[in-house]
Each structure stands twice: as structure tokens, then as C-alpha cells.
Amino acid sequence: MTAFQAWRVHEVADGQFEGRVDTQDTSDLPAGEVLIRVSHSSLNYKDALSASGSKAVTREYPHTPGIDAAGEVVESSSEAFPAGSTVIVTGYDLGMNTAGGFGEYIRVPSDWCIAMPSAWDARQSMIYGTAGLTAGLSVNKLLRMGLAPDQGPVAVTGATGAVGTIAVEILAGLGFDVVAISGKTDQADHLKSLGATDVVGRDRLEPGKKPLEKPAFAGALDTVGGEPLAELLKHIKPGGSVSCCGLVAGPKIPATVFPFILRGVNLLGVDSVEIPLSEKADVWSRLAGDWACPKTEASARDLGKSGLGDALGRFLKGDSVGSLVLDHSL
Template identity: 55%
Template sequence: MDKTFQCLLVSSNETGGYDTTISTKQVIDLPARDVLIRVHYSSLNYKDALSASGNKGVTRSYPHTPGIDAAGVVEASHSAHWQPGDEVIVTGFDLGMNTSGGFAQYIRVPANWIVRRPESLTLRESMIYGTAGFTAGLSVAALLKNGLTPDHGTVLVTGATGGVGSVAVGILHRLGFAVIAVSGKATAHDFLTSLGATDIIPRSDMDDTSGKALLKSRFAGAIDTVGGNVLATVIKSTEYGGTVTCCGNVNGGDLPLSVFPFILRGVQLVGIDSVQFPIDQRAAVWERLANDWKPAALELMTYEIGLAALPEAIQTILKGQMQGRTLVRID
């Protein structure tokens, strides 16, 4: 297919840095995969910003088009599972990492990376969620699987103004949980309250340096998005039999913790991975996000931009100043 399209292209420069430009590419240059998708929406995640900054732990070679999320319409397919006109979602796997990603009008991907758009979710809404929202959904699913219900008590969400955190607050509120949000942003109170948080506490309150093996029990469960000592403090503050999920490491990859919360309080720590989550289980999570988990405040957490505004938005998220979800309108 000899067709051109617009994309965000990241290239190395002579000074050793990386430049982002809106460029024109040809569909024929995309990787030889099963399904060609015309992208309508994507979303901005921290991993995209790392890829756009030349982080070799995310993307090995450049020039490259980031974008770990994409939602659009199948234009051509070599797979019997997908037909032209199908409306689909792609998140995770290698999209936007070492495979040309969703910050482009076209992607070409393997058939087994694709999920059909749920009937009650628009393509736009699916990318308000994106990988961050899908990760929030997996985190909530883990709490529910381990038996947590609203009558057990309060659920804590750290990094609550971020992508995963804001969606998690909204989902938990929709399900009837009392949610305490943790944020380092002093101006975030109104935003988090609008999503359904019943209380907001500063990040410093969840960064214990006392060295104690256990702290006062405060939460029935928690969704942690930052890691490090904050995660350790959360675990030490979780009630007997509670569950804590972990999906991020912006606060560090080490976990300064003893075994006592696990063997004296029976706390469970569940790791959440949305990249390689099995494709045969993804559709069920998307159905829940489309229906009984959908936050009433989904639009309130959304900031919409076009391709041209991506370079500035990437710098914003790298500085830790992003709030909620950044939806990227591609088509």
C-alpha cells in the first residue's frame, strides 16, 4: 500500500540528544505484521515519554514512533480473526516500544495483540483509559479477586493524580469503596474529590522513615503506583488480610521492608503487569471497564490534544506535572 501518513518521529541528534518532530512516513515502511489499523486515538503514558527521550531500556533503536496505545479501525488484514471495518484496541506487548506505535495515523501489528472494542465503549473512551486505565482495571480486579468489598474498609491509592491512580480512584468510587487518595500535588484536592476520593493525604504521610517493621493498621487494601519507600509504608499500614497491588517504580525499585506485614498480618502483595497480560483475558477486563467499572467522572480526568501538541505534553509528564489522562487525537 503506497500511502503516506503523519506521525510523531523521535530521532537522535548530533549533540547526543533526541528531537521530536511531526513527520511523514509511508505505510509500506511499517513492520510486516498481520493487521493494518487506521488509528483514531492514542494516549500519553510515562513510558511514551521515556521512549521519546531516547531511553534505551524502552526503545533500542531510532528513528522511532512511540505510542503504547492505539484505537482505530482495521483497514487491511491477513488474519481471519479481523476484517476491514472492525473497531479495535491495541495496548501493551511491543507496541510503541520497538514496534512503530500509536502516535501515528497507521500501525501494523500481529493479530494476537488486538482486542475488539466493547459495544458500550467508544474508541475515544478506550483511549481515555489506555494502558494506564487498563492497568488500573487489573489492579482493581486483583483486589476484588482477593475478596475485598466496600464493607471491609478504606482503600488507599498512591500517585492518585497520575494516569493509573486517577482511573483507579474513579473505578473504586463507582464500585462503592471509600477511597483515600495520596498525592504530592497541593493543588490536586478538587480534582481528586471530583473523581470520588473521600479524603486526600499528602505523599509525605505515606513515606515513613521510622524503621518500624509494622505501622498502625489504616487501610483494607491499596493500589500503589509509585513503589519504593511509599509502597513499603503502605504495606506496613495495611490491615490484617488486606491486599496491596503494585504497578510502578517512580519512587524507586527497592522495597525497604521486613517480612512481618506478610507473616503477622497476612498482607498480600500482588504485582500488576499490563504489557504481557494474556490476550485471551484482556477482552473481559475491557468489558468491565466499558460497563460496571466505568467512572462517572471519566471525562473530568481527560485532557485532549492533537499530534502537534505531543512534544510539549511529553515534557510535562517527564516533569511530573501531568494530571489525569492525556488523550491524543490522531485522525
């Protein structure tokens, strides 16, 4: 048994939740084949929901959020991940109803783990985290549908978020003409530094009355959902595709079928939680290789457990920009 610190969310009153650093013991962790000493985690919108008391994400409190974790295996009954292995864990139930990466230790099933790519250390992997994995999966889906740079501009919505910034840099690195769509006009220079050729405000996707608009984008990567996604579909060129991976603007899409039946537009759902490990491993390998995002890595910010509350609050307000990494040593 080992004592450790974890940032846990407590229900302090009916409907009111508060995060604080608690001391726990590894015996408090759930069953699993692999005990991991977590050195780094990353911050995600789902963590912010869990910290706010969203029962759609986390059923019981107190709870340790953190849907991402990277670190060293210290105890294991798995031949695939013996003690001393460095691993990444993202998705599945981690940080939702299973104690997550905001604690200095986690215990998980071995089939939740992926070996750390040789080019990375734990911090580097968590600069990407679920956001990078989601961006990579989204780009992969578009490429599999035949999207190519010579077909025209590609839009990225929510472009200043963690998924959006990585998506902009990956697509630009692949030679695409990227149009970054964001409500944060003060971040235009940053988005252009990542490779965006144009930056437009979110008013570009204000709901209109027309069922279709002039085709502007060969494809798009959408991180926001809701009405902006419905409007975005109207602007996609015939045969184009939109990958959808987020819902910060809402879970409902007030759309018509016209983009689908008159232009053959494809709406592609992206899940980063329950997909096979082989798909995750493929994207991690690409992000550690030819899809690396050095500018995103350079702009990533580190924080300790004491800064989690404020940072997660900014996620819920839509004020977060870029990648945030939790370093348990801070």
C-alpha cells in the same frame, strides 16, 4: 502504499533526543497481519521514557512511541479482524520497539488486537488506554483476594495520575471508602469529585524507622513503587493486599518482611503488557460497562501531535494530571 504522519523520536546528538512530525509510508511499517488507521492514542509514562531515549524501553531510533492505539482496520489477512473492524491495541511491543500509536498507521500481529466494545468509540477507549486497563487489572486483583468495602478504607497512591484517577473512580463506584494519596494538594477537590472520601499528601508515606505502623488501610492500589510502597505496606491491616503497578518513585523497595510474616499482607504484581487477551478483554468490557468512569471521561483532554513533546516532558517531571488523548485529526 499510503503516506502518513507520525511523531517520531530522533537521536540528534549523543544522549540527546528530539521528537518531531515526520512523513512516512505504510511500507515502512513492520510485518503483521493487520494494518490499522489509528485515529486516537493515549499518553503514558512509558511513552515519555521512550521519547527521552530510554534504551530500557526502546533500543533503536528513530522510533514512533505510543503504547496504545485505537482505530479502523484497513488491510487484514486475519479472519478475526477483517477490514472495517474497529479495534484496540495496547501492550506487547507496541510503541516500544514496534512503531506505535503516535503514528497515523500501525501494522501489528492480529493477536495483539481486541475488538472495540460496542458501547465505545476510539476516543473513548483511549481515555482509558493502558492506564485504565492497568487500573482495572489492579482492582480485579484486590477483589480476587477478597477485598470488600466493609473491611475499611482503601488507599490509592499517585492518585492524580492517569492510573490513579481511574482507580479512585472505579473503587468509589464499587462502594469503597477511598483515601487518595497525592503530592498535588491543589487537586484535592478534583479527587473528591471522583469519589475519594479523603485526600492526603505524599508525606503520609514518608519513610519511618518503625518496621510496622498502626494498621490504617484494608488494602491499597499503588502506582508509584519505591520507598512510598515500602512505607504503605506497614499501614495495611492484617490479611490485606496491595496491588503494585508502577515505579515512578523508583524500582527498588526498601522493605522488611514484617508486614508479610506478622500481618499476612499480600503484595500483588500487576502486568498490563503480556497478559492473555482474555484478561484484557474482560477489563475492557467492564470499563465499557459497570466500571465506567464518567467523571474521568468528562475531564479527559485532547491534543494533537504538535503537543506531544511538552506533554510527555510533564510526565517525566511528575506534573501530569488525568487522562491525555492524542487525536490524529488535530
